[in-house]
Amino acid sequence: MKLRAKYLGIETGGRPFVTLSRDDAYDMGVMGGDRLKVNAKGASTTAIINVSVKSIPKGVLGMSDEVWTKLKLSQGAAIEVEPAGTPDSLSAVREKLRGRKLSYEDMRRIVDDVVQGNLSETEVAAFVTALHAQGGPSMDEVYSLSLSMVETGKQLGLKRKPIVDKHSVGGVPGDKTTLLTVPVIASLGLTIPKTSSRAITSAAGTADRAETLMPVDISIEEMKRVVEKTNGCMVWGGAISLAPADDVFIRAEFPLSIDPLLLPSIMSKKKAVGAQYLVVDIPTGKGTKMKSSADSDHLGKEFMELGKRMGIHTQCVVTYGDQPVGYAVGAGLEAREALSAICNKSNIPDLIDKVSHVAGTLLEMTGYKNGAKAAIEAIKSGKAEKKLREIIYQQGGDSEVQPDDIEIGKYGYEVHSDRDGVVLTIDNASLVSIARAAGSPKDKQAGLILAKKLGDRVKKGDLLYTVYSDKTHKLAAAQKIADENGVFNVADKREMMIHTLKEAPVRDRKHPFILER
């Protein structure tokens, strides 16, 4: 069938679609969700069909930006279309829906089509949901998916050894461990090409924190250059296509609050940067996704098993996650605290302890006798600070930056204790909501600083934490959340009552505990 091309001015983030009139769809015997092959002068592509009753007249084919760009069309250009069969990978998706285990070939087909946008939103969602509903992919499937995701992405291609990496599955506010671990490791001669994510639901991601100090949205070529100069980097992983299928899977998993592709997602990106040694941090406890260390051990074993198959020596550290790491929560405030700690200008014992274990584990995996000691020594000696400044410089930031240069929001709201006692619990999720309402991670000055932590004795009237923002309306929104939620539980002894149920409880937070990847 011959149609005229129309540019719709919409992109879908890699999933090309076309829209045609109901009459033309009926004529061709196609319906919404089917595929159409579009042939233009010298080029051809396949796209998923959207059927229009009203906005597209008979004889016209509306095109998403992806299709338009690929075919290099001009408005009204003549094109020829025909129904395209369903991709092979859809058969594999349907097999998965039937509960079958999929082979490497099946998974590779699916990942190929996901990357090329050949599977519709419905089909990707069904694949992800089926994996989840069937208790998660098997280890063979996890391995097949991981390999496929590496093979369909870019690779860093460093010619160095050993290359190490670290990852945290997240869940703890204020976790600025990476900002110290990368320079510690790099200062000791190991190569650590670190990519990080931005916050989705948390108060700040490592990329948000690092961005306070230096540009993080840089190309893979730039990243490689920085690592070759300094042994390390801190780069936003979102734009460098290490495992492009992952972005598509995450768009399906995230609204559903499920993550059956967690392991392939993380490990494919580690493989793509060439990691040979990896430590995975699994924060555990109330307020994180991993409620018990048994759960964390189980997840850790899966990481190690997959690492073995992929040729990445992997160890895990299961860490306390019941309260923020350090005192600061919020992108800029955390960077400030991390910088202060690495410059030996303040003492943040839990942060330094965590860095010593994460970095120490990596160091011992590559031959050090006492890794934790070596890590602490790298900080104390100033080597780590020097290395951080090198990385900042190479990534285009101000290598002379001092903690006080990082501004804190000019409006503050203090929360005080209404009784004497000991801090028994701190509600991580409420702290995150408060920091986000205050403006983090976008407003780098926004967030909060704790005055007390778990186990601290407090008197009535003592400061518990201060919320900061540069905008009064954001501070007011954060204040409202702080006032409505008992963030700190201060008591003399464990009280038995958690809460009473008087009406049907709200069952779900917006995006409950998504592991980071």
Next chain:
Amino acid sequence: MKLRAKYLGIETGGRPFVTLSRDDAYDMGVMGGDRLKVNAKGASTTAIINVSVKSIPKGVLGMSDEVWTKLKLSQGAAIEVEPAGTPDSLSAVREKLRGRKLSYEDMRRIVDDVVQGNLSETEVAAFVTALHAQGGPSMDEVYSLSLSMVETGKQLGLKRKPIVDKHSVGGVPGDKTTLLTVPVIASLGLTIPKTSSRAITSAAGTADRAETLMPVDISIEEMKRVVEKTNGCMVWGGAISLAPADDVFIRAEFPLSIDPLLLPSIMSKKKAVGAQYLVVDIPTGKGTKMKSSADSDHLGKEFMELGKRMGIHTQCVVTYGDQPVGYAVGAGLEAREALSAICNKSNIPDLIDKVSHVAGTLLEMTGYKNGAKAAIEAIKSGKAEKKLREIIYQQGGDSEVQPDDIEIGKYGYEVHSDRDGVVLTIDNASLVSIARAAGSPKDKQAGLILAKKLGDRVKKGDLLYTVYSDKTHKLAAAQKIADENGVFNVADKREMMIHTLKEAPVRDRKHPFILER
């Protein structure tokens, strides 16, 4: 945040969306798939967010036709937007993903949001997939879904008794039973407000067949008027919103070849037309979805159980589906055959037998002693023909139409037997492919007519079937399929070999066996 409105000229069939720049999305802390509340002068709505890197500049909000129309905007109009929370129904979807049984309130919330377009394609697909992967909804859930789908749709509101209905889950080519059953029933004084579907993957749906005789795309008010005049009607159900959620669910289920919402889909529409008595035809056998009568009995029991809960007396007829009903396959050719049979101008024994059982069951449910006999008598006496002509007249068709007025494609391709023997099998799926390639259901003259049926003795050279089309290129395409597929298996005895496997077999047809609803 204040933005300017831009019309995108794309509709999504009821799922409103907006597209905004990555910068604005980051500023508001929203991502693709989240919801945005859009406030314009005097109106407000919520839409799902698509994030654009390229085609939408900062400060602009692109809108799908649904949003644009609802807000009555003009190009460049000032609008105010803010992040909207996730709908309550998404919590229920997530509960389902965790394997929980959902309450009526949960299901109602989901169906409400499905109808209003508040759940994204990903979320609807996940819901449908989870229902399927967990072994289908429980009967309580089926009932909750069915009620919710009735309550969110239109109802016919006939003030008559008794109202009866029939449904076939499909799968047999050439099944023109409804074209005779409706006039038979209506001629005997019962009310049968029949809605039907068009073909999706079959050679013709009942709406396609009926359309050869009369307009079927009529409003619900028109439908009601026709039924009040004649006791019956034959209307396309696709545009009258009896259970609008169903259209959305089908768009997710269809590409996945799953149908966990089959029962609610069918039964909600029966309830919406006020049916008190229902017979469900379940064609069974090779070439249909129901491979054994045990499977069919199981499905039938579910229909009856659900019918009981919904106040619809339901019985099922399990029928042979190994070969086409009658001789004609293709929208117009089937209408011609049905008209010829109801006019007593030709003898199609299996068609009349099936009608006598389907109509007869309904008649006996409402008090007749021998329903099959009454049904046959209605045909023989000419009462059914008279009633059909009344319905045709009231729906705006030519009530004087004769079988020969319905044209058959002027080009034909004959297929002859290459050996002596008995017809042992006829491949329904190949016949459907051939009829569709010839142009059915769109080209009403296209299709095929069998010369032999199962059990018939044939001699080498005997005509088996003839393919008809009005277009030589379509006939050629159909001929190719006919030549490549052994549609008829003619042999002297059951031969043991089915086929050999020499390479990995193609595992999936395009849309394998979707039950009709």
